[in-house]
Amino acid sequence: MPGVTEKASELFAILAREYRRLPPLRDLGLLDRLLLLLLSKDATAQRAQAALERLRRDFVDWNELRVSPVFEIQRSLEPLEEGDVSPKADRLRRLVSRVFEKKNSLSLDWLKGEQPEAQDRFLDSLEALDAYMIHAFLLSLRETDEVAFHQNMSRVLQRIGLVSRTGSPSKALEGIRAIAPPDDLASFQAVLIRLGEELCGPKVVQCERCKALPLCKYGRGRG
Ligand code: SF4
Incomplete structure (x- = not known):
């Protein structure tokens, strides 16, 4: 039986094949x-x-x-x-x-001086970016690679069984940080957020189209 870290790496490999890894962003305007x-x-x-x-x-x-x-x-x-x-x-x-x-x-340099909520609101108001793109962009404004909470990512990992179900974002974030493959944190978060946006929504769940199904407790339980 693989441990949670190995399972998280396997999940990342599957989703990175499906959605692709992100290019590096920090050197760009x-x-x-x-x-x-x-x-x-x-x-x-x-x-x-x-x-x-x-x-x-x-x-x-x-x-x-x-x-x-x-x-x-x-x-x-x-x-x-x-x-x-x-x-x-x-x-x-x-x-x-x-x-x-x-x-x-x-x-967009002025964005650097804004609070995270204001940055997020502005990017969302452009109506051209997916949630995972906004998350990746905001991470690129930080000095070091990090994991930041996102509802989509937390929901997907809880359904798969890699993070304990909890109503607390800070507890969920702790769990996500513990399993995130350190070599490409931005892509790991992006593929999960995208999965949560496109197939694994809060109400509509399309497990039959999901590449993570073989690893997913919730999906396999649905038959
Ligand atoms: S198999 Fe279903 S529940 Fe599991 S991650 Fe995919 S869409 Fe979500």
């Missing part, structure tokens, strides 16, 4: 981090980074991307090697436009 997170959805880190480089080469700056038609952005997404990149191109442009509409600027 803040808007670039968000763009890279959008690009890396369902893409390898290398392909997403190559697409970001291509966008930088093809557009003078992100303001030019903001005012360009989607088909021009699509052309620059060739390094992703995905079929239809128009939704991604549209989302990139929407993100940049929303940042500009809200602040009349494309700099």
Whole structure:
């Protein structure tokens, strides 16, 4: 019988194959981090980074991307090697436009001085980012790699049986920190939050589509 740490590593390997690991973010400017997170959805880190480089080469700056038609952005997404990149191109442009509409600027440096709740509210209000992207971005603002509480992650790990069921976020966070594979904390949290968002919701649970089912106490119990 594998221990909880081994089971957590196995779970991470399964989910990282399904959803991919995140590219490193800290060396980038803040808007670039968000763009890279959008690009890396369902893409390898290398392909997403190559697409970001291509966008930088093809557009003078992100303001030019903001005012360009989607088909021009699509052309620059060739390094992703995905079929239809128009939704991604549209989302990139929407993100940049929303940042500009809200602040009349494309700099996000001011976010660093805000409280975590205000940062979270602003990112959510852009209506272009998934919950796991917001979490990964906020983690990238911290100086060191960490695990931060997120309801989706806690729910998934409790259902799987890797973290004890508790109503206390701080207890759940303790349990998550104890099992999180230290080599890639950001990706570990991102894949779990994404699973919690897409398949393992508070009310709607789609175990039949979930790659974690073989490891999941709750899912297997549902028959
Ligand atoms: S198998 Fe079901 S309960 Fe378990 S993690 Fe997947 S969706 Fe959630």
